[in-house]
Amino acid sequence: MTRPLDLGPLARPVRRSMIAEHPGETGTMLPPLIDHHVHLMLVGPDTLRDTALAGVVDLGGPLDTIAAYARRDGLPKVAFAGSFLTAPGGYPGDRPWASPGSVREVVVEAGDERAAxxxxxxxxxxxxLAFGASVIKVVLNSTAGPVLDAATLAAIVASAHAAGVPVVAHVEGDGMSRLAIDAGVDAFAHTPFTxxxxxxxxxxxxxxxxxxxxTLFVAGYGEPTAEAEIALDNLGRFHLAGGRVLYGTDLGxxxxxxxxxxxxxxxxxxxxLGASAVIASITDPWPVAIDGAVATFVPGEPPASLDELPGWLAGADLSPAEDLQPYFDLEHR
Structure with missing residues (x-):
């Protein structure tokens, strides 16, 4: 008899209650699913409402627009960074996809002694932060223009940390990952790929x-590119060393x-990543707080191999947690 994968401590066998949409259906309950890197300015605020995602992290867009999206009722819940903080003339200010108001240049006034x-x-x-951002996004892309100097970057990180908010960096180009790590940046928006x-x-x-x-997919869009190979190698070694991996797609x-x-x-x-690590990456609440009243339901038998895991997870949907009851299938115990 083929046994299913060990999905880890976050997965629980359940049966839908008799008042649910599909009463008696068996499957697996997981915490809410989160995409940790999306751009709602590119895909729109309503496109994800009927998906299995309970939360998304918007990592760059017009501050007032994205803040308004985050205040809307319903799922997915939106956490956001607000504007891309970048050097004067830096990426992505010249990109046609960067909507007006989505880029904030940080200009350091040399010699300003107004300490107050x-x-x-x-x-x-x-x-x-005034608009409700729960993470700060900085851009360090030396392949496409100037980048924040070390002192300015450190000041941004210190300001965010003083408010209890993490900093996520887009790193691209030689030395940019080291610059971010030296400054105490909390997260990378992409696995380093250059x-x-x-x-x-x-x-x-x-x-x-x-x-x-x-964001491994966008490093090659399914093709075996040099950037995709670099990203896979970096992420594999980061995970093997005990690093915390978050599922994110750069949707848009x-x-x-x-x-x-x-x-x-x-x-x-x-x-x-094994099955439990993949599930941990897509259910990690960083930095989104999802109401415990909602859960993920994946119908049917859990997968028997890692090759089947992606398709199985893609078949998930959202469910009220109260509609999912513990269930033990004696045949697979």
Whole structure:
């Protein structure tokens, strides 16, 4: 008899109650699913309402618009970074997909001795927080323009941390991952894909408690590109070293399915994550708080192999937690 995968402590066998939409249906209950990297300015605020995602993290868009999306009722719940904080003339200010108001240049005024006034970094961070941002996004892309200098980056991180808010960085180009790690950045918006990080730097990231949002699919869109190979290698070693991996797709970047992307999940498996680690990555609440009244329900038998895991998870839907009752299938005990 083929036994299902060990899905880890977050998965529980359940049966739908008799008052549910499909009464008596058996399956697996998981915590709410979250995509930790989306851009609602590109896909729209309503496109994910009928998917299995209970939460999304918007990592860059017009501050007032994304804040308004986050205040709307219903699921998915939206946590957001607000504007991309970047150097003057830096990425993604010149990109046609960057909607007006989505980029905030941080200008440091050299020689300003008005110590009683907020610094440029404090002002930029404060603007995002005033609209309800729960994470601050900085851009370090040396392949597409100037980047924040180390002192300004450190000031942004210090301002965010003083408010109890993490900082996530887009890192692209040689040395950008090291710059972010040196500054104490809490998360990477993408697995580093333009440079291979050495094991010592990865160990520093893990020791600092940094988390990496996967976005492996957009590194090659299913093709075996050099960037995709670099990203897979970096993420595999980060995970093996004990790093915290978060499922994220960069939804809005290229053609992707709405909701759960099985191709992203398959790449997490290819990077070396087991079933329980994949489930942990897509249910990690960073930095979204989802009401415990909602849960994920995946119908049918759990998968018997890692190859089947992505398709199985893609078949999930949302359910009131109270409609899912513990169930024990004696045949598979």
């Amino acid at each position: 006034l907020p610094t440029a970094a404090e002002t930029a961070v404060g603007e995002q 440079e291979r990080l050495d094991d010592a730097l990865i160990a520093r990231a893990v020791a600092a408690g940094q988390c990496w949002i996967s 970047n290229g053609e992707q399915p709405l909701g759960v992307n099985p191709a992203e999940l398959a790449l997490l498996v290819q990077a070396g």
